[in-house]
Amino acid sequence: MKKIRLTALSAALLAAFAAPSVMAQSNEELLKELKALRARVEELEKKVAAQPQPQSAAEPKWGMTPEQVQEFNRVAVKTEALEDVIESQGFKGLKVTGFIEPVFIYNQRQDRAGFQFLNQQSDGYFYDTSFMGSATIDFLKETEGGTLWHLTLTPNRGVGAGIDGLSIVQEASVSVPLGSLQTRLIAGQIPDWSGYEYQQPTLNPFTTHNLLYDFTLPFGYTGVGLDLKEGKWWVRTMLANVNATMRQAGEKSPVWAFRVDYSKGEFNGWGFASLVGKSPNFNTGNNTMAYLAELDGYFIRGDLTLQGQVSVGKQKEGAITPALDGSWRDAQWAGLSGLAGYMFTPRLQGLVRADYIKNDKNGGGLFTYNGYTTFDEQTGAVIVGNDDRNGIGPDLNGDVNKGANRYAVSLGLKYAFDKATTLKLEYRLDGADRAVFLDVKDGTYKKTNSLLGASMVVAF
Template sequence: MIRPTRLALLPVALAVCLAFPTLARAGVNEDILNELKALKSRVAELEKKLETQNAKIAETPQGMTVEQQQDFNRITVKTEALEDSRDALGLKNLKISGYMDPTFIYNQRQDRAGFQFLNRVDTGNGGDGYNYDNSYFGAAVIDFTKETDGGSRWRLTLAPNRGVGSVFDGNSPVHEASVSIPLTDLQTRLVAGQIPDWSGYEYLQPTLNKLITHNLLFDFTLPTAYTGAGLEVTRGKWLTKVMLANVNASKRSEGESAPALAYRVDYAKGEFQGFGFAGVHGKAANFSENLVVNGDVVPQRDSRIDLFELDAYFIRGDWTVQGQWSIGRQAKASIAPDPISGDLRASQWWGLSALAAYKFQPRLEGTVRADYINNRKNGGGLLGYTAADDRNGIGPAAIGVVDADGLPSGGYDDTEHGVARSALTFGLSYLYNLNTTFKFEYRFDHASGPVFLDVKDGSYKKNNQLIGASVLVSF
């Protein structure tokens, strides 16, 4: 705007000179020239100020004023300081999450009703062992995950009294402690540490499960956790995990040196469906106390296990459908020894589980699940369950009532065959808000023979009923 004004003054000055020739000749033109020089100097000064101001505006983002630019600079300095502090404290890419799920359980045959929360699982420390009515629910869990700039991942999950560490290692509050290190690329990783079992369609944590209890295959036919190292490979729609590991043990016992091979393969066929399979082959702890010599129980060394399962899912809109088929065997772990030689035989089983869920409303979902296990051979027996169990309904059918030794007074109907087990479960879940879910469940367990102990009268029944309710809060 200044440049056109400066040029316009030149014609004005010429006009003045032409209009007053007499004065010019008389020497007055010298004063006019001086005034023109002063005016030119002022114009040049204004142009310089304008150029300086334009330069400042050009340096200011999006036309901010000088004061706004100063505030912006202060914010930038503070942000950089916060980032430096975060990195120095190791908080970059650190995520902390967790959940709690106080649970109410009513068990008909156990004549028990009440809340379960943070109760012990380990039988050697005041707990009552792992049972289908005392699984991983009723927990308080906190999870730490960290990823470095190089892509390595670190994870530590703590679940006092309720994690896998409590099940197989007694006092350990560690549920998972694992690392994942990229090798040739981010999709090819070395994994190592203590990792919960990955078999089946159901997850261990209640935040990923629609019901409170787990299916029969989850509770009685799958490993608890692996301690070892292996690979995790992602290629397109395929995800493969394989480990050489101890099964349900953080350290091998004396005289035990053979690890097991554990693997999991998943295929995401599309946006709504996929399938996977998993297996374990190797040696694991054998808890059998059924081999007696001269009145003494002979402890068993780790024995061979061969487990395989296939699962699939379909999730679209309001519907969720999931299913699983499992088969397994453990050497020298049968409930009934050979009737002639007295030697222990293999326990063998196969089973099915299917789940269907439908959302009646965006927040309200109904679920039904059906389970079945056939383990009749050699008196029964499942993974880790090598003796008759009148709480979980495992083993031969009982006769009579419980005696002073805690055994059926009439013995067993057929020690060579275990009962077949089934369960039918109905559940409702209500998403109260983004962090809170209320769950309700009714479960009916059945066996082909009387194997559930009714503690009220000491008799054995073919069925049992369970009612559960929980409030799950996660973050």
């Protein structure tokens, strides 16, 4: 058809721009020639239109028997009906995933060894329980407009349990596009996004978590913010409550939480996260101003994985040991964490992780790790305490104004049994520069503690 139209057009142009001898023809002769050309084009168009048209991809192909055509139509009708049912029942755009993680832990100073799974977290947060031994079901729904609805349920071992010891909600959030899928309004309860290490055992290569993850970062945020992506950049920011689902009487100020990620290339990148605002303080019973900042990065290429993080923090009136007049002093800390992994085979990975936290100022004290010191109601005497299971705070038989500087070294193996199942084995040595680990067998304090952990993660 295109060739026919081009031929007619060419002829018309030749007629319009002919040689001088042709231009001498009368207008009447030119009109007759143009009419003849138009009639010829119309005749050719009718012939082309009368030719058989090619079949569409949705129609049965030539060569199908009547029975095959009938089966084809039956399948097409069923497929359309199934799509209608999925959409009407709300399953369109819904993704469901989950995992379980039974864990075995041996803790030398706690004098215990055994399995732990879905155990209550109401007694507190410890590095030998952390978020380990969890079971999670995750629902992610995306609407046609691009809005994301996210609900993650984790009984006993999730963010909700870390906040109040009871909630099974790990995450409950919405993400609404603001004119673009790359610019979103986010709101709800969202787990903390700081550091190189993830909470989920499907993403964390070790069974335990590093010291910075356990003791210097929030559990999560409840509030509203923005999620922005542009090329290699990803920015998230919120105004929210930290480690709280609602404000109590007298509390009015939200925290500002922020994270920016940059994927430099295919193999490496970095991230920066910060928090500024009033956060829980168990010394005073009220929220006090806290400042957190951390920088993390990664390099993953071939069989080699390298990850690292540096963190600093400060909280007003958050130190463990008060001043001589009984007033609370400020807590301040700084820490490092690094991880290296190497794939010996496509299924077996060897791992090493090393952590250090400098926390000796004013008897120690980390983010929300305070409230151990009490006062005698009758005499007013200061009774200094510490966290003798996590190894945070001063040596109670030494200088109570000096907190323990903590370190931990972990060696591990991770084996992919199949696509859904991962087996992990870890030996971890925790230590401090003063005796802060309580040995429950004899009631004495030690400078080190050994832990052996193993876990099986089964995901779908």
